[in-house]
Amino acid sequence: MNRILIVEDEDRIASFVEKGLRANGFTTTVVGDGDAAHDYALTGGFDLIVLDIGLPGRDGFTVLRQLREARVTVPVIVLTARDSVRDTVAGLEGGADDWMTKPFRFEELLARVRLRLRTAARAPEVTVLRSGELSLDLRTRRARSGTRTVDLTAREFVLLELFLRHPGQVLAREQILSHVWGYDFDPGSNIVDVYVRALRKKLGAERVETVRGMGYRLPGDAA
Numbered sequence: 001m002n003r004i005l006i007v008e009d010e011d012r013i014a015s016f017v018e019k020g021l022r023a024n025g026f027t028t029t030v031v032g033d034g035d036a037a038h039d040y041a042l043t044g045g046f047d048l049i050v051l052d053i054g055l056p057g058r059d060g061f062t063v064l065r066q067l068r069e070a071r072v073t074v075p076v077i078v079l080t081a082r083d084s085v086r087d088t089v090a091g092l093e094g095g096a097d098d099w100m101t102k103p104f105r106f107e108e109l110l111a112r113v114r115l116r117l118r119t120a121a122r123a124p125e126v127t128v129l130r131s132g133e134l135s136l137d138l139r140t141r142r143a144r145s146g147t148r149t150v151d152l153t154a155r156e157f158v159l160l161e162l163f164l165r166h167p168g169q170v171l172a173r174e175q176i177l178s179h180v181w182g183y184d185f186d187p188g189s190n191i192v193d194v195y196v197r198a199l200r201k202k203l204g205a206e207r208v209e210t211v212r213g214m215g216y217r218l219p220g221d222a223a
Helices: 011-023 034-042 060-069 085-093 106-121 154-165 173-180 191-203
Strands: 003-007 027-031 048-051 076-080 098-101 128-131 134-137 142-145 148-151 209-211 215-217
Touching: 003 011, 003 034, 011 027, 011 106, 027 034, 034 048, 034 060, 034 173, 048 060, 048 106, 060 076, 060 085, 076 085, 076 106, 085 098, 098 106, 128 154, 134 154, 142 191, 154 173, 154 191, 173 191, 173 215
Parallel strands: 003 027, 003 048, 048 076, 076 098
Antiparallel strands: 128 134, 134 142, 142 148, 209 215
16 A cells, blocks of 8 residues: 655645545555655655645755755655746756646545556566665665675565665654654653664674764765
């Protein structure tokens, strides 16, 4: 079942889109501001994003640019009241896969969602994630650090995959908790620190950096 992130600050429109997508078999999550959209999208838990431009906090253009800079390749359909050619071009050149203006017909949005999901499904499947001398085979669930092969627990695997999908990017503890352990996990827990230490022990202390007051980061070249 495909998972869709709906980013819309108008409750009426968000509810309309969510109900329509759920009725057609999709799993949906709704957020109403750019900061939350950015954080949720970085978890890697979505197959497509429907993104408004005029948002509280970061606007849609900023969210889109930052996601593409972070190598997040999830398809993005912009759904906005902005209908100028300049905005449309800026959005598409900034990484949007499609652009729809409000008011809109849900049937057209649904068709575009299905098209983008089919296109994404045809893309070559990545089976090995790499950063420098560090790699993770998604089929065998084994990591390599230099010339060493490393066996990982299930949680360690998911945590390393998250880091490797976002090399060089600082991941907050809350983001890591939500992705690896789920949103209902105790935010006051030190479980993230425990598992980061376990990864460092297996892969090398230099593989995961601590960014004080912010979280953890896999160096861009995994030196």
